[in-house]
Amino acid sequence: MLRAHKGEIPFLFWLMPFIAGVVLNLHLAEAGLSTYISFLFLIAGVSFIVLNICYNKFNVQRYSWLGGALMHIILLCSGWLCAQLNNELPNADHFSKLKADYLIVKVITEPTQKGIYTRFTAQVNYAVKPKLNEGASGKLLITLVTDSNSHAVSYGDLLLVPATYKPVDIPFNPAEFNYKKYLAHQNIYHQSFLNRQEVRLMRSNEGNPIIAWSLTLRQRMVDAIKLYITNTEAAAIASTLLLGYKADLSSDILQAYSKTGTIHVLSVSGAHVAILFVVMAWMLKPLRRNRNGRILNAVLSLLLIWAYAILTGLSPAVCRAAVMLSMVIISKASGRPVHYLNVLAVSAFALLLYNPLLITDVGFQLSYLAVFGLIALQPILYEQFEFKNKWADKLWKLCSLSIAAQLITFPLSAYYFHQFPVYFLVSNLLIIVPAEVIVIVGMTFLLSTLVTTLAPLSKLLAYVLEHLILLMNKALVFIEHLPYASISKIWISTTEHLLLYLIIIAAVYFLAYKKAWQLHLTLAFVLVLCCSLSWKAIGQQSTNHTVFFNVRKNSAVLFQTGHRAVVVTDLLPADKNYKYSIQPCLDSLSADSVIICNPQQNLQTSYFKKQLNLIRFLDKSVVLFNPSLQNIVLPQKIQVDYLFFTHNPHSKLAFILKNYAVKHLVVDANNSNQRINNIDYEADSLHLKINILKRNKSFILVSK
Template sequence: MLNSFPLVRLLLPFVIGIVVAIYLPSNAIYPFYAFTFLFILTIISLLIKNYNLKYVFGILVHINLLLAGYSLTSFKAENKIVTNNNSNDNQFIIAEISEPIVVKEKSIKAILTIKGIKSKQNWLKSEGRAIIYLQKDSLSIQLKANDIIAFEPMLKDVPPPQNPNEFDFRNYLAYHLIYQQAYLKTSNWTILKKATNLSIFAWASETRKNLINKLENLGIKDDRLHVASALILGYKDDIDAQLKNAYSSAGAMHVLAVSGLHVGIIFLIFNQLLLFLHKIKYGKYIQGVLLILILWIYALLTGLSPSVMRAATMFSFIVGAKMTNRNSNFFNTLAASALTLLLFNPLLIMEVGFQLSYLAVIGIVVIQPLIYNLYYTKWWLLDKIWELTAVSIAAQIATFPLGLYYFHQFPNYFLLSNLIVIPLAIGILYLGLLVLALSPFPVIASFLAKVLDYVILFLNKIVVYIDELPYSLSQNIKFTLLDNYLIYITIILVILLINLRKYIYFSTA
C-alpha cells in the first residue's frame, strides 16, 4: 500500500531515527560515522547495475534515513547548559535576544541565545538558550530581537510540573533547547548593544505590531482587538487569561491560533487575484512564485507556528506541482512538508502544535469522508452544516487522544462551539484582511472595522456562553502514554475495517 506514497516510506524511517535519538540519546559522532559508511555503500550499490541488489539498495536507503534522523537530532539536541559561578561578583552573562519579547502584565519575557560569560580575568565562550523574565519598566519594554544584554548569572534549571496532570512546561522548553530560566530585576541587567540591522524576524514583528495598531486606530479595542490580533495575525499574548480559558473550555482554542485554515484562505484569495497572470508569457510561473512568497510572508508575520509552517510548506509543494504540471498526491505532499520541516529542526516532532496539526489534517482527509457519507440530504444548508459537523468530529477523533495525554481535559461541547465558531472565524479573517487592505481609505475601513468589532464581540459572547454551560469541560482525566497508543491503534484498526471490510481488524480492535 505504501508503494503509492514513496515520500511517506522515506519519512517513516527518518522519524523513527529522530524518536530513537530523543529517547535513547548517545554521542552524535558514532551514528554519524555509521551513516557516512552506509551512505557510501548505498552509492556503490546504486552504481553496480545488478537487479538482485535492488532490495539491498532499498534496505540501505531506509537504514541511512534512520541514521540520518538519529544523527541530525543528536547534533541538534546537545544539552547546552550555562554554568553559573555566583561566587564571582564580577562575573556576568552576555546574551542576544533571539525572538521578539512578550509583554506580560508585570514582566517582560525574553528568549536568549547565550554568547559567553565575562569576568575581569577572562572571557569564557558559552552556548545555549535560556528564558528570562525582566521586571517591567520603561527600559525592558523597549527591548527588541537581536539586542545584546548582560546580566548577573542567576540562571536556574526550569522546575518540573508540580501537579500530576499539569502540562509539562519543562519538557516543552527542553524540546526548544531551553533548560534554564531567571527572573531579573532592573538592577540585575543592562543593555550592551541595540540591534542595528533589522533581521527578517524583527521586521515581521514590527510589521505585525503596526498592523495591530491600525486595527486599534480604526476603533477595535480591548478583548475584541486581542482576539482579532490572534485570529488574523497570530498574536495572542494580550488575550485575557479568563477569555483564553473560555475558548479552551468551549473547544474553540484552535481558532485563536493561526493554522492551515488561515493559510488556506490566504492561498484561495491570492490564487484568484493572480489568475490574470496566466494571460502573459510565463505567467503561471510568476503566479506560482508570488503565491509561495505571499504564503511565507504571511507565515512569517503570524509567528511561524508549527501548524502555519506545515500548511505553508504543503501549499508551496502544491503550487510547485502545478507550476511543473505534475499531480500532487495528498499524503506525499503532507510527507514532503513534514520531511522538509524536520530536516531544519528534527525536534519539531515533539512539539504539541506540530503533532496536533498533522493529526488534524490527516483526520480531516481520512475520517471526514467516512462520517460525511453516513448521512445524505438534498438541502444545501443542511448539507453544509453536516459537512462542517463531519469535519469537526473527524479532527476531534484524530486529536483527542493527544489532547487528553498532554492536557488531561476534554471540551464536551466542541461540536456545538465549532458549528458556530468556525464560520464566524472564517468571516472574521476575511473581514480583517479586507479592513487592513482598505486602511488607506479611512471612511470605508472604519465602517468595516465597526462590523468586524461587532462580529468579534458576538463570537466572544457565544464562546463565554458555551463555557458557562453545565459540564462544559471534563478535567483531570488520567491518561497515560500507553492509553494514547492503544486508542490510536484502535482508531487505525476501525478505519481499516471500514475501508477494507475485513472483520479481522474489528476483532483485533
C-alpha cells in the first residue's frame, strides 16, 4: 500500500468508507439516524449519476474531487444500511415480539457438548400458538441439559421447544467479557436453558446439505485421528490443527501456544490453506506453461482449496482464507498484473456485503490485518537489512515475515487478549517448519484413512504425525517457561489502541521514505501514548477500589489499593467463575500482589484487617452478614459503613439494624428472590441505601 499507486488498489480505498459505515451503525444505530442516512444515500447516488450523465455539459473535470467525495459518501451510507438490514432484532416477525407457547427452530450450528450441557444456535422458523403457527425470524442460543440416555441433537434438526427464553445478560462485573455484545454481533439476543425432555425432534436433515455432509466428514476424520494416534494430547492437537475441531483441546495446551505467540497454529485458517496452496502450486507447476494449462491449474487449485474447506467443516476462518486465495488464483490465471492488496480488499468487500457483522469478529480482523502486514509491511522491513550470505538472507526474510504479522496485529491482540509474547520471533521460527510438515503429513494421513487398503500407510503416517506434534509441544512448553516469556495484564483503552496503530503507521512510513517529519510524528504519538499510560498508572496507584462482585451462587468482595489487593471469596483461583468474573478486574486494576481470603479466615495486612465477619479496609468497615450471624445478638451496636447480605441468611432487616448501625446495604446475588424482595421492601420503608446485585452490575466504590 505504501508504494502502490492509488489506481492499483482502488478496492482498498472503497473498502474503508464502507467499513466506516458499518462501524458507525454498530455504535450509533440507536440514535435513529437510519432515515437520514437513507436520504443522504439517495441524494448522493442521484447526484453521482447526474454528474456522470452530464459530465461534459457541466465541465465536471474541473471538480475532479467531487466524484470521489460522492462515491465515499455512497459507500459510507451503504455500509450503514447493510449493517442495518442485517440486524434481525427490529423485524416485526422477530420471535421476541410474538407471543407463543412453543417455537419451531432449526439447528444451524454444530452442537458442542461440555459435560452434561449441549449448546447450539437455532434459527426460529415459527411461533406456535393455539391452533396457529405464525412465521417468525431470529436466532436463539439454546443450552440443553442432557444425560447419557438422551438423543444427541445434530446440525439441521428441526425442533419443537418451549417459548421460554430470556435476554442475554450484560457483563455484571468490571472488565468482564461482554458476552451479550459478542452474541449480538451474531444476531443472537436471547438464550434458552432447557432439559432434553422438553425438546421434541420433528425432522432431521433440514440444514444445508453441503454443510451437513462436511460436518459428518469432519467427524469421521476426527474419529480416525483418535483411532490411530494413541496419545490423547497429540490427537487433540491434530484434530484442532488439521480440522479445526477444538472440543478435546486442554486449557494447558492453549495457554502454551498463546504465551509463545503461536496460537495461530491451532486455528485452522489462512496459514493452513496457504501451506496447502504452496504444495499444490509446486505439484501443478508443469501445467502453467501455456494458457490452457494455467486455466486447468487454477480450476484444480480452486477445487482442492474448497475441498479442504469442506473437510474442515466450512469454518468461517477457512472460508475467509479460501475466498482470499481463490481470488489470488483467479487473478493469476487471468494473466493480468493484479496487486495483492486489491485482491485482499475485494475478498473482504465480498464477505462484508454478505455479512457486515463479520467486521466485529476478532478472527476476521486478525487474519486480514496479518495478511495486510505480510503484503504491505514485510517488504519494507526486509529492505532495512541486506545480507550477502544466502542463508542469512533467507533467515532474515522469515524473521521479517513474523515481525510484520506480529507488528500489525499487536495492538489488536493487546486490546482483546491483554498479553504480548516476548519470544514470538524464536517460537515462530521454531514452529514454522514443523507446522508445515505436520499439515502436509496430516493431510496425507487423512486422505489415506479414506481407503481401507492403505491402513499400514495410515499407521506409519499417524506415528510420524504424533511424534512431530509431541516434539513441537515440548519446544513450545520450554519457551513458555523461560523467564519473561510473555507480558500479561496489558489493559489499554480504545484511544491507546488507536494510538498504537498511529505509531506503527508513522514508523513504517518513516522506514519507507526516511522523512524527518515522519520520525517527529512517530515520536509525538509515542509521547502522547506514554502520557496516557502514565496518567492511568498514577491514577491506579493513588486510587482505592472496593468491589462487591455479582458471582451468582458464590460471593466475592475485592479490596484494592495501588498494586495490592485482597479478595474475600469462597471461590478458588482455579475456578472458572473466578477466572471469568474476578481475574479480569484484578488485571485491569494492575493488581500484582493479590491475597485470596476465604470468608471463614482471619487476615491482617498493613491496609486490611478481617476478624471473623468484620472487615476494615483503610477507613471503611464492612460486615459479611451470612447465616453464621443470623441468630447472634451483639451486646452493643456496631457502626459499619457497608453490610454485605450474602448466602441467604434468615434474618429480617429490623433484627440486623438492632445489632449494626449501617450506612449502606449490599444484597448479594446468591440470595433467594423472596429474601431479596423482603429486604428491599424493608430497606425502602426505612429509607436505607441499598444495592441489589442480582441481575445487576457489581457495586463499586472508588476513593482516593
